[in-house]
Amino acid sequence: MGTFNGFPPSVFQFLAELEANNDKDWFDANRDRYESEVRSPALEYIAAMQGPIEKISSHFRVEPKKVGGSLMRVHRDTRFSKDKTPYKTNIGIQFRHEAGKDVHAPGFYLHISPEECFVAAGVWHPAGEDLAAIRKAIIKHSKDWKAAVSDAKFVKRFALTGDSLKRSPRGIDPDHPLIDDLKRKDFIGLSNFEPGLVTSPKFVNETAKAFKSADRLMAFLCSALSIKY
Secondary structure (H helix, E strand, O other): OOOOOOOHHHHHEEEEEHHOOOOHHHHHHOOHHHHHHHHHHHHHHHHHHHHHHHHHHOOOOOOOOOOOOOOOEEEEOOOOOOOOEEEOEEEEEEEEEOOOOOOOOOOOEEEEOOOEEEEEEOOOOHHHHHHHHHHHHHHHHHHHHHHHHOHHHHHHOEEEOOOOOOOOOOOOOOOOOOOOOOOOOOOOEEEEHHHHHHHHOOHHHHHHHHHHHHHHHHHHHHOOOOOOO
């Protein structure tokens, strides 16, 4: 496990300038800044999180690699988007479950941008089979679900967020006492934090504590998907 003393303060300036100049020519001219102010410190943060994540669960990947690891790529997928700007203007880091192949797997997530900074834990946009399994688990183990989302450590930091259906899912009683949760398409706890924490030596410790406080939610979701936690 490495040590990490925080991102450089210039990280926000770089991201703001990238948002204002989101094109290949500008990025190519500022590639050295991207490496020193964004990617290198992000990889150092990831390396420093190996120990803390291991203490939470040994089944989540912590990979400080430039490509294909925990750091999400800076290039946007514009194939199906009206927005054709080529670069993401935030830092995204996901510690994904070993059983997952993409961002829809259970995971811990970090988001850094000039507009907002937050950590998240849970499952985002699960595929149909996984979504059905989570809903089935909420119905079958409703006490465990309620205990997870009302856990004192969790509610102190997190709020459940994400997209929901307008109507009850097919085959589920619209009068079910947990219908609001059963309508969810995302099962994500989100916790905002002050941008100043990003550049602090406390950043690893504080984000690790936040992820740990989502313990019961993550354990429930992994159990629902029949994967180890």
